[in-house]
Amino acid sequence: MTRRGGEVLPRLAWSALAVTVALVAADVAVATRAVPLFSETAVAVHGFPFVEAASVGCALMGALIVARYPRHPVGWLLIVVGLSTAISLVAEAYAYWVLEAGGPGPTALGGVGAWLAQLCGGQLVIGVLAWLFLLAPDGHLASPRWRYAAAVPTVGSALCLGAILTVDPTTFDLVAANDRFGPTRLVVLSIGFLLILIGMALAWISVLVRLRAATGDERQQLRPIALSAGLAAAGLVMLVTVQQVTGGVQTWLAGVPLFVAFLLMPILFAVAALRYRLYDLDVIIGQTVLVVAGTAFAALGYTALVVLAGRLLEGRAGGFWLSLVATAAVALAFQPLRRFAVRLADRAAYGTRAQPYEALAAFGRRLADAPDPDELLPAVAEAAARAVSAQGARAALAVPGGDPATGTWGWWPAEVEIPHPSFTVRAEGRDLGTIEVVLRRGRSLRPSDVRLLEALADQTGVAFRNTVLAGALAARVADLDRTTRDLAASRARLIEADDAARRTLEAAIARDVLPYLASLPTEIDAARAALAAGDDPHLEALIAGTNRALEALRELTRGVFPAQLARSGLDAALRGLVARAGMTAELTTGIDQHRYPARVEAAVYFCATEAVGSAGGPVAVHLAEVDGDLVLRVGGLDPAFDRRSATDRAEAAGGRLRVEGDVAVLTVPATPIASPIDSPVGAAPAVPAPGAVPGTG
Incomplete structure (x- = not known):
């Protein structure tokens, strides 16, 4: 158009x-x-x-x-x-x-x-x-x-x-x-x-079909129209029926029902327009009432004053001054009438004066049910729209670290061309969200509407704050639950690894150590008997066998928990690890032989052991203290590196493991507990790793 x-x-x-x-x-x-x-x-x-x-x-x-x-x-x-x-x-x-x-x-x-x-x-x-x-x-x-x-x-x-x-x-x-x-x-x-x-x-059947399929506000709008159509059809039936009986003569009974139905038609359309907002005529009707009331008052007041004053004065004053006085009197009296006319227009356009307060009261009752955000935001939007008879409204709740959560009621435009009236929801000095309303064309918010929406925003602030706190608490609970599950899974893996290490150690001892010790009691008895008889007990062979058993046992337990870690600290233990690896490993360290808590040293050492042990080629090991953290960097990892086991060991000590390509970086919070000068040998007792045999070295 x-x-x-x-x-x-x-x-x-x-x-x-x-x-x-x-x-x-x-x-x-x-x-x-x-x-x-x-x-x-x-x-x-x-x-x-x-x-x-x-x-x-x-x-x-x-x-x-x-x-x-x-x-x-x-x-x-x-x-x-x-x-x-x-x-x-x-x-x-x-x-x-x-x-x-x-x-x-x-x-x-x-x-x-x-x-x-x-x-x-x-x-x-x-x-x-x-x-x-x-x-x-x-x-x-x-x-x-x-x-x-x-x-x-x-x-x-x-x-x-x-x-x-x-x-x-x-x-x-x-x-x-x-x-x-x-x-x-x-x-x-x-x-x-x-x-x-x-x-x-x-046509009446068409209205009934529409009425049957309609819901909500549309159904309420169609009811007066359907009643009007039904009355018109009934009036026509009455007219035709009575005229057939009276021979075509139009009597009271024949014509009046149809005339009354005709009169009720615009009235019922007005009911649909005013009560159920059909055609959005409330704004136009309100303005029309205001203009008609003002015009009628000005005309009647001016005429009445001129006639009355003219009769009283009987020509003792000029017509100009009489008109001037009448105009001034009408102007002074119009302002109180204007307020009444505005209230009358608002009553005609927007319903009874109790409607906004009823909307706020209903909203307060809904807040008492403490709804979740999915129900709270549409409830806030509905309360705002109903309080000021708006076409629609939207409530937005700020979500920390994410997009705002929104809820709408009524009609809300897909694209906002012009800014809508917006009210900020605050609680304890914090901006928690906004409430926006969409007004019908040609209408703006009155001061009373602004006060209502501000009161609604204040009332909503507590609910928004509670919702934000509940959301933060739920997120914290979920985070703790996730951490608990991770710790439980890590503990289960550590126990499983401990059992596997024990079984492996038992099998290795049975295979590599026990064969040397199986005949030892018999050989000792034979040596004791030979010594009693004055013969040569051949102790050299017995000592050699015992040394071979000890050497085999030492080789098995060296990777489990070396005595050198407890006696000399992390620096010496890592150097021993690199020395046993031969030319395939290289170590650089910058911790100046400081001692650290036993669980920290154990975590760093065993992570290094798994990294070096799984490497298929040259490995570069670097250990340093950075900003209160021990940082172990191992390069040249094999793809078969057991990342999960190393991660569990790091998390058990409060650290974290990061693997990028063939490089693993372990960071563990640690503060030195003693210097090499102040610490006696063994001052930092070690906590044995799973399957460790203390005292072996």
């Missing part, structure tokens, strides 16, 4: 409303000359005052809808209904005045009035109403199949209009109109009106 169309169409709609009001006023003026206003003819036949009020109401609702949506079909159909009805009313009143009450004007002009009333009256209006209910509330048919239903009242209205247009307007008779149609036109007119009635029934 172009900008020009958006400006011209609403003006055209308001102009149509003004014309409708003028025609209805003319109808009342003419009808009072023709018949008594509350006679059976005026009420049961002409429809006063029901049809007049319905005509203005339809035009007003249509203008309001077009002002909000310039091309909305429902708005324009309501305007057509109101304007067409007003034309029919004033034409019918004039025709009756001329043809039946001897009013001014020739008989031919009265006939034209009767013809125009028939042309713009019942058949056309009912056909348009059928289209109105088929398209309500969104301006589209319920489905493509309903276009066939829409064709039924269209064809019926076309047949009726064709029959009326072919009659001579100047000879048309208001009372005996059927005599002027002739048999053929009467058949066409009857078929057309029957199709219009069928179309009206189909």
